[in-house]
Amino acid sequence: MPGWVKTGYAEYAGRLPRECSLNLVEISAGKRGGHADIARLVRAEGERLLAAVPSNSRIIALDEQGREWNTVELAERLASWLQEGRDLSLLVGGPDGLDAVCRQRAEQLWSLSRLTLPHPLVRVVVAEQLYRAWSLLNHHPYHRA
Numbered sequence: 001m002p003g004w005v006k007t008g009y010a011e012y013a014g015r016l017p018r019e020c021s022l023n024l025v026e027i028s029a030g031k032r033g034g035h036a037d038i039a040r041l042v043r044a045e046g047e048r049l050l051a052a053v054p055s056n057s058r059i060i061a062l063d064e065q066g067r068e069w070n071t072v073e074l075a076e077r078l079a080s081w082l083q084e085g086r087d088l089s090l091l092v093g094g095p096d097g098l099d100a101v102c103r104q105r106a107e108q109l110w111s112l113s114r115l116t117l118p119h120p121l122v123r124v125v126v127a128e129q130l131y132r133a134w135s136l137l138n139h140h141p142y143h144r145a
Helices: 003-015 038-051 071-084 100-105 119-137
Strands: 058-067 088-092 108-110
Touching: 003 119, 038 100, 058 100, 071 119, 088 119
Parallel strands: 058 088, 058 108
Antiparallel strands: none
16 A cells, blocks of 8 residues: 555544554455456455454445445444444455445445545545544544534
């Protein structure tokens, strides 16, 4: 990842308290070539993603078909997730999308935008939005809407 991605992600992840910490686990998208079987690669990537999910974790898949949440809605979901006490696993697919099995296993589908965002930017946006939601819940001045 480019330096700005690592810096941006670390900035927001580092602001979150222990009870709402982020743990980034990178899964290889697999080698793509001119004659790659994309369906097979997406399926294998999905298997690796699901294998990395801790047991009893709530799975949220980031997917263009998911629901868009505004900041208040995300904060409400975050409050519910924190109160529930389960780990939360956010799944982001590779360059060819998220495997259908990952979407089926997800308890919720979350769309960051109707726009297509590059994966490095998604990492930073998710960290920032989770920090913003946490700050709203905790009456921190970061969120000023």
